[in-house]
Amino acid sequence: MPIHNVGVLVETDASWGRNVLRGVASYAEKFGPWNLLVETHHSFINWAVPATWRVDGLIARISTPLHLQRLQSLKVPIVDVGDLFLGAEGIDSVVTDFDTWADMAMEHFRSKGFVNFAYYAPPSRDYSNLRGEAFAAAVEQLGLVCHRYRPGYRIGREISPDEHRRRVTRWLRQLPQPVAVLAADALRGKDLAEVCGQAGLTVPDEIAVLAGDSDELTCEICMPPLSSIEVASRRIGYEAAARLAGHLARGSSPSGCLRVEPDRVLSRQSTDVMAIDDPLVVRALRFMRLNAYRGITVLDVLQEVPVARRQLERQFKRYLGRLPAEELRRLRLERARQLLTETELSMDEVAEASGYAGSTQLGSAFRKAFQLTPLSYRRRAQLD
Template identity: 75%
Template sequence: MSVPEVGVLVEPDSSWGRNILRGVASYAEKFGPWNLLIEKYHSSVNWTVPETWCADGIIARISTPLLLNCLQSLKVPIIDVGDLFVGEPGVESVLTDYDAWADLAVEHFQSKGFANFAYYAPPSRDYSNLRGEAFAAAVERLGRRCKQYRPGYRIGREISVGEHRRRVTRWLSQLPQPVAILAADAARGKDLAEVCIQSGLRVPDEVAVLAGDSDDLSCEICRPPLSSIQVASRRIGLEAAALLAEMLGGGKPRTEPVLISPEGVQARQSTDVLAIDDPHVVRALRFMQRNAYRGINVRDVLAEVPVARRQLERQFKNYLGRLPAEELRRLRLERARQLLIDTELSMEEIAEASGYAGSTQLGAAFRNKFGVTPLAFRRRGQQR
C-alpha cells in the first residue's frame, strides 16, 4: 500500500501557521504514515501548487481566487483552514467557530466594564468578514452598537504608511471613550496599539485592544503587550488532517464546515483596565481578582467594600451584566481552564489553585459552564 502524499500550504511565519503545521504533523505521526509536502513560501499571496508535487490531498489556507482555482483543478480532496472561501465547490473547511470567538471577546470586555465596542480589520487576504460580523452580532445582543473600521479603499490598492495611520487616527478620534476594540488578528492588534500611542491615546485606559489570535511574538513585543484570543490552531490542523484522511478513504463531502472553538483569552496589559466609574464596583472587582482563588464568597467581598449587598448586585448587573457571585465563578473557571491548558497539575491541585473545595466541585462547575469535564478538556488539548 502506497504512502499518501499530502501537500500543506500554510505560512509558517506566525504562531497560528506553525501550530496548524504541528497539528497536521501530529496526526500524520499517530495515524499515518503520510509523506508531508511543505511549501516553503512565507507569503500566501503568490502561492501556487509546485509542479513537483503529486499530492493525493492538500491542506491549505486558501488566500486568493487564483490559488482556489488551481487547487480545484487538481481533482483531489482539499481542506481549507482559512475563512475566505467557505462553501466553495470541492473544498472542505475547518476553521475557528467565530460565534464562540466573538462571545469570548465580548465576555472579556464585559469583565472590564466596557460599554463602547469597535472592530478593527483593514481589508486583507488574511481573513474574511465572518469575524467582524460575528463580533458585531455578539455586541448587538448586549443592546450595544459595534463601530467598525471601514477605510474605503479596495484590496490591492497600496497606500502609504502615513496615510494608513492618518485614516486609523481619524477613525479612533470618532469613537466614544473608553472603548474596547477587537482586532482581526495579532498583526492588526499590534498595528492598532502603535497608532494609538503615536496619536496620544492611552492603551488600555482610553483604548483597550484585544487581538483576535495569539501570535506570541507579535503580542509579546507590542507595547503594551497585547491581550489575545487563544484560537485552537493546533486542533484545527489536527481536525483538518483527520477530515482529509476521511476524504482519502472515500468519505462523502460535508455540508457544513467543521468549527473549532477557541481555548480562551490570554490577558495581557492592553486590556488590563476597569472602564467603570463606580468606585465601589472597581474596589470589589480588584478584591475579587486578587482573592477569587482563595475560596472567598460574596460576604467576603461585602466585608471589603462598604456597600449594601443589593446595591452592589445592582451595580454589577449594570456594569458587567452579571452578579458578584457569577463574576467569582467566571474568574475561578477561567483560572481552571488556563491551568488545564498550561500545566500538568492534577485535578485536585487545579481545584485548590482555582478556589474550589475539591475536584468534584470543580468538575461539576466546569461541565456546567463548558459542556465537558476538566479531564476531557485537557485530553482534547493534548491531542491538539
C-alpha cells in the same frame, strides 16, 4: 497500506500557521504514515502547488479566487483552514468558531466594565468578514453599538503608511472613549497600538486593544504587550488532517465545515484597565480577583466593600452584565482552565488552586459552564 502524499500550504511566519502545521504532523505521526509535502508562503498572490509535487490530498489556507481555482483543478480532496471560501465546491473546511470567538472577546471586555466597542480589520486576504460580523452581533445582542473600521478602499489597493495612519487616527478619535477594540489578528492589533502611540492615545486607558489571535512574538514585543485570543490552531491542523484522512479513505471530496472553539483569552497589558466609574465596584472587583481562588463568597466581598448586597448586585449587572456570584464563578473557572492547560496538576490540586472544595465540585461547575469534563478539556488542550 499506501503512503499518501499530503501537501500542506500554510504560511509559517506567525504562530498560527506553524501550529496548524504541527497539528497536521501530529495526526500523521499517530495515524499515518503520510509523506508531508510542505510549502510555506508569506505572499498569497500566486500560490500554486509546486510542479514537482504529486499529491493525493491537500491542506491549505486558500486566500484568493485564483488560488481556489488552481487547487480545485487538481481534482484531489482538499481541506481549507482559512475562512475566505467557506462552502466552495469540493472544498472541506476547518476553521475557528467565530461566534464563540466573539463571545470570548465580549466576556473579556465586559469583565473590565466596557460599554463602548469597536472592531478593527483593514481590508486583507488574511481573513473574511465573518469575524467582524460575529463580534458586531455579540455587541448588538446586548443592545450596544459596534463601531467598525471602514477605510473606504478594497482589498489589494495600496496606500502609503502615512495615509493609513491618518485614516486610522481619524477613526479612533471619532470613537466614544474609553473604548474596547477587537483587532482581527495579532498583526492588526500591534498596528493599532502603534497608531495609538503616534496619535497620543493611551493604551489601555483610552483604547483597550485585544488581538484576535495569539502570535506570541508579535503580542510580546508590542508596547504595551497585547492581550489576545488563543485560537486552537494546532487543533485546527489536527482536525483538518483527520477530515482529509476520511476523504482519502472514501475517495470523496464533499463540501463541509468543522468549527473549532478557541481556547481562552490571554490577558496582557493592552486590556489591563477598569473602565468603570464606580469606585466601590472597582474595589470589589480587585478584591475578588485577588481572592477568588481562596474560596471566598459574596459575603466576604461585602465585608470588604461597604455597600448593601442589592446595590452591589445592581451595579455589577450594570457594568459587567452579571452578578457578583457569577463573576466569582467565572474567575475560578478561568483559573481552572489555565491550570488544566499549562500544568500537570491533579484534578484535586487544580480544584484547590481554583477555589473549589474538591474535584467533584470543580467537575460539576466545569461541565455546566463548558459542556465537557475537566479531564476532557485537558486532553483536548494537549492537541494544541
